Amino acid sequence: MNKSLWSATSSDVRDKRLEKDLDVDILIIGGGITGLSIGYNLIGSGKKVCIVEANKVGSGVSAKTTGKLTYLQGHYRDIYKRYGTYVAKKYYQSQKEAIEMVKRIVLENKIDCNLEKSTSYLYSSGESDKEELQKEEEILRKIGASNIGREDNLPDGEKYTGVLRGNNTYVFHPLKYLYSLKKILIKNKIAIYENSRVISMEQKENYYICKCERALIKAKKVVVASHYPYFLKPFFMPLKVTLEKSYVCAYLTKSYDFDAISIDKKGSSMRFYKDKNQYKIFLCGGWNIALEGDIKKKFKKVQSEIGNYQYIWSNIDIMTGDYLPFMGKISDNLFLATGYNTWGMTNGTLAGKVISDMLLDRSSIYEMIFDPRRRIYSKWLEAMGSSVYSLVGEALYHKKKWYDGKVVFSKIKGKDVAIYIDNVGKRHIVYSKCPHLKCNLVFNEMELTWDCPCHGSRFDIDGYCIEGPSNLDISCKIEPN
Ligand SMILES: Cc1cc2nc3c(=O)[nH]c(=O)nc-3n(C[C@H](O)[C@H](O)[C@H](O)COP(=O)(O)OP(=O)(O)OC[C@H]3O[C@@H](n4cnc5c(N)ncnc54)[C@H](O)[C@@H]3O)c2cc1C
Structure with missing residues (x-):
């Protein structure tokens, strides 16, 4: 992987x-x-x-993760719309408290984790996003966010239709x-x-x-x-949340002491990291995993946008609907x-x-x-819809033969199995349904994992569970006839 x-x-x-x-x-x-x-x-x-x-x-x-410790998260207007000033303000305070907690833990225990002060930015790319950024700023001001201000562009010179700055944030090596x-x-x-x-x-x-x-x-x-x-x-849980997948890559570049996210929900995010080398860490995605589609295509798209990179990986997080x-x-x-x-x-x-x-x-x-x-x-409808879509969609994915002949689907004693044939011709056999709720697994050819499009479980090519909710492996020791 x-x-x-x-x-x-x-x-x-x-x-x-x-x-x-x-x-x-x-x-x-x-x-x-x-x-x-x-x-x-x-x-x-x-x-x-x-x-x-x-x-x-x-x-x-x-x-x-990308390891940003920030309160400028781009969804205060959504929280405000649903729950009003009190809750939006409490959420803002909670995030600032959490940043202070990490700082305190690092200081008290002299932890070496590249904790660096940063400045966070929230930016809009188009005209409609510009209005969203304006609304976000209004709510932030309403709930008493004192550390924010406007800029013309990001510190690396990139220009956007709107740029909102948040001071006193941090980044670290998680x-x-x-x-x-x-x-x-x-x-x-x-x-x-x-x-x-x-x-x-x-x-x-x-x-x-x-x-x-x-x-x-x-x-x-x-x-x-x-x-x-x-x-x-x-x-x-499956009735209460959806899962969002993003692709992250790190490539060598000049380092800055800022981090930024775009205001649109399917947007991008960036930060920098310095050790012996200087990296820009860039995230794009925000895909509902049930609707993600061809993983290889997504990876290739990210690769083509980024060019040369040192590391590339994907990650999934859980979305609650009210932020x-x-x-x-x-x-x-x-x-x-x-x-x-x-x-x-x-x-x-x-x-x-x-x-x-x-x-x-x-x-x-x-x-x-x-x-x-x-x-x-x-969230209930969306969560249900996602699960049903991935169950049905998966049956279609298998038929689409995305896997260039490297994966074969079969049955052993009535059970669905999949065989991945690696570069040296070795066969890796797994059961092809997720033990959690029996969704059909998708082969992630880029990271060499079996991924569940319903709830995010992941397994290595030999079926060992590397990420839940599944708490069982899918290894299959029997060779099909
Ligand atoms: C692309 C991306 C970028 C992100 N960037 C940021 C960021 O910049 N800033 C930020 O604040 N957040 C960020 N996040 C979110 C953040 O990374 C996650 O919300 C957070 O890491 C979740 O932590 P966790 O401890 O809940 O889960 P995990 O880190 O997944 O820990 C759960 C652990 O439980 C174990 N486990 C599972 N099942 C069992 C079991 N049955 N028995 C025993 N152990 C079990 C797992 O092996 C795992 O180690 C990002 C998320 C994504 C997807």
């Missing part, structure tokens, strides 16, 4: 796998920015806390940050188990039993920080933090505080507005 710039420029040793049964006060499922931030806020709480991670800490969506958090947690007796996927969870009287591949965990409270929950009930995250309780002693609408560096950090406060029976000012049980009807 194509590596992100972050994975290529940081390293960490794989930690131990869970082999023995455990009894804990708090179990956190998932070792991305959400899980580790919650763990960090539980240091010194006196609770027995454990984090289980299906693969490696930071191997999920957090490894493929994986260096996460690997350091991991070390701090372990040093402070928060147990972390890698290669330990939670397969199922059962609620007993006043505790949960979570089954991992080799052991059981009994936990009084459970936090699901696995990005997309691997279970359907109690939250019925507010899900953070809080979903049932007795069961908590969820996800749905960050592509702003999880700030929101995952914030979840650390909000969820840990709730776990420790402290109140949080964000508990109400980010309550995952709130009703967002508008």
Whole structure:
């Protein structure tokens, strides 16, 4: 699979796998920015806390972000339209708080994660976008954003129809940050188990039993920080969200100390990163994964727009419909933090505080507005439509023969399988339906993965699950006749 710039420029040793049964006060499922931030806020709480991670800490969506820590996110007018000034203002404050939290954690622990001060820009390209930018600015001013102002162009000289500036934002290396958090947690007796996927969870009287591949965990409270929950009930996630995919690439260029996003929802985003080399990190996309279509074509399009690049990768995030995250309780002693609408560096950090406060029976000012049980009807239709489309569309994709003869679909004992034939002629056989909700998988020829167009699960060519919600592999050991 194509590596992100972050994975290529940081390293960490794989930690131990869970082999023995455990009894804990708090179990956190998932070792991305959400899980580790919650763990960090539980240091010194006196609770027995454990984090289980299906693969490696930071191997999920957090490894493929663009690593901007900004409040200038381009959707305050949407939040305002739905919920009014109070909620829009609270969201703005929450993002600024999250930036301060990261700064504090980095400073207090002397973390080397290339945290750099930046200036964020929101820009419009066309005339209608210009009006949207104007509306966004009005709302930002209404909710008291004091650090914003207008510019004629971006600092690299690029001209747009409108440019809004936001001061006091940051960028960092997300994986260096996460690997350091991991070390701090372990040093402070928060147990972390890698290669330990939670397969199922059962609620007993006043505790949960979570089954991992080799052991059981009994936990009084459970936090699901696995990005997309691997279970359907109690939250019925597929009815509440859609998934958006973007392609990111990093190429050598002169470095600047700003980051920028376009105001249109399907737009682009950029930042710079400096170590021995200077990179521009450019993101384009915002495709609903159900409607994405031919992955190879999308990749090629990005390649042709960008030219020579050092790294290229894709990433998926969860969109909630009202642009507010899900953070809080979903049932007795069961908590969820996800749905960050592509702003999880700030929101995952914030979840650390909000969820840990709730776990420790402290109140949080964000508990109400980010309550995952709130009703967002508008998303239901879109989410249902996306799932149905991807189920039907997938049957067509298979027929379209996008795969240049490198993938063959067949059946073994009545089960659908797919065979990928690699460059040296080796056959890799997998079951071709996602174990999560049985959607037909699409072969991603560019990253050599099997991707679920319904809910974003991903598997390597030998069927090992590298991204949920699936909690099972699709490896098939039987050769078809
Ligand atoms: C292209 C792109 C660019 C982005 N850029 C930015 C940005 O600049 N700034 C910003 O603020 N946000 C950005 N985001 C959003 C941000 O990256 C995500 O919202 C955030 O990383 C989500 O973190 P997480 O911890 O919830 O999920 P993850 O990082 O995916 O962590 C979840 C972990 O749970 C594990 N897991 C899953 N299932 C199980 C299981 N059954 N048992 C045990 N473990 C399990 C996974 O292996 C994974 O490691 C971007 C998103 C995209 C798509």
